[in-house]
Amino acid sequence: MTLMNSLSSSPKILVDLEDSLAWITFNNPQRRNAMSLEMWRALAAALEELAKHENLRVLILKGAGDKAFVAGADISEFEQQRNSQEQRDAYEQAFDRAMSSLAQFPRPVLAMIKGYCVGGGLALALNADIRIASQDSRFAIPAAKLGLGYGFEAIKTLSSVVGPALARDILFSARFIEGEEALRIGLINSLVPRQDLESTVTDYADRLAANAPLTIRSIKAAVSEVVRDPGQTSPAHIEELVNACFLSEDYIEGRNAFLEKRPPRFKGS
Numbered sequence: 001m002t003l004m005n006s007l008s009s010s011p012k013i014l015v016d017l018e019d020s021l022a023w024i025t026f027n028n029p030q031r032r033n034a035m036s037l038e039m040w041r042a043l044a045a046a047l048e049e050l051a052k053h054e055n056l057r058v059l060i061l062k063g064a065g066d067k068a069f070v071a072g073a074d075i076s077e078f079e080q081q082r083n084s085q086e087q088r089d090a091y092e093q094a095f096d097r098a099m100s101s102l103a104q105f106p107r108p109v110l111a112m113i114k115g116y117c118v119g120g121g122l123a124l125a126l127n128a129d130i131r132i133a134s135q136d137s138r139f140a141i142p143a144a145k146l147g148l149g150y151g152f153e154a155i156k157t158l159s160s161v162v163g164p165a166l167a168r169d170i171l172f173s174a175r176f177i178e179g180e181e182a183l184r185i186g187l188i189n190s191l192v193p194r195q196d197l198e199s200t201v202t203d204y205a206d207r208l209a210a211n212a213p214l215t216i217r218s219i220k221a222a223v224s225e226v227v228r229d230p231g232q233t234s235p236a237h238i239e240e241l242v243n244a245c246f247l248s249e250d251y252i253e254g255r256n257a258f259l260e261k262r263p264p265r266f267k268g269s
Contacts, residue, residue, distance in 0.1 A: 010042035020057035029065030034074040047101035057209035070121025134194040213268035
């Protein structure tokens with residue numbers, strides 16, 4: 001992989017881009033990859049820049065080291081960065097920009113999770129499209145144990161994944177959820193042995209990258225519309241994306257490949 005420092009202003013957000021796959025690594029292993037204000041800002045900037053790369057097919061998120069995906073926000077900087085109303089507003093703005101950039105990222109996003117996935121780390125994972133975790137992963141949202149408020153969009157995203165009843169349980173209890181339960185309740189998509197995690201994620205990413213980009217883009221947009229509040233949906237926009245698939249060269253390639261009994265070579269056009 002080629003490290004692209006130009007896509008990140010922070011050594012704690014590492015961006016690797018090679019061919020059709022990109023990796024973002026949360027690089028704060030001394031604090032179990034807890035997210036600082038600097039990291040939230042760098043993440044948003046990296047996502048916005050990566051979205052411009054036309055050849056990119058899949059983005060993968062992971063944590064550095066062996067202990068965590070992301071173990072929440074970096075509480076050690078709360079006194080300096082989240083003490084006054086002005087500081088809290090600035091922090092929330094950086095957090096919201098990063099989450100919005102992730103939720104609206106135009107390509108599939110995979111979260112490769114091992115170890116702790118807590119608080120803001122779980123919020124990050126929930127804004128990915130697919131979550132694949134190692135069997136020793138643990139999940140929690142400990143806001144109720146810290147006296148923190150938890151925002152509407154974050155609760156809405158959690159509820160859309162596991163349902164309101166389980167969202168209440170997770171948030172009220174602030175308890176840790178083991179991997180098997182996380183899989184059972186739909187918090188994650190797959191659970192694999194730790195030694196198989198990276199190969200499983202990479203193989204899955206390669207499979208997605210080989211599929212028709214315009215089709216995947218239209219499906220991702222449609223699923224996002226489905227979970228929007230009534231009155232905020234835009235089915236006409238989805239219809240435009242669907243029509244673009246039928247008018248594309250990839251649609252011709254897909255038909256020809258099927259008839260010729262060969263793998264298709266999609267270009268995204």
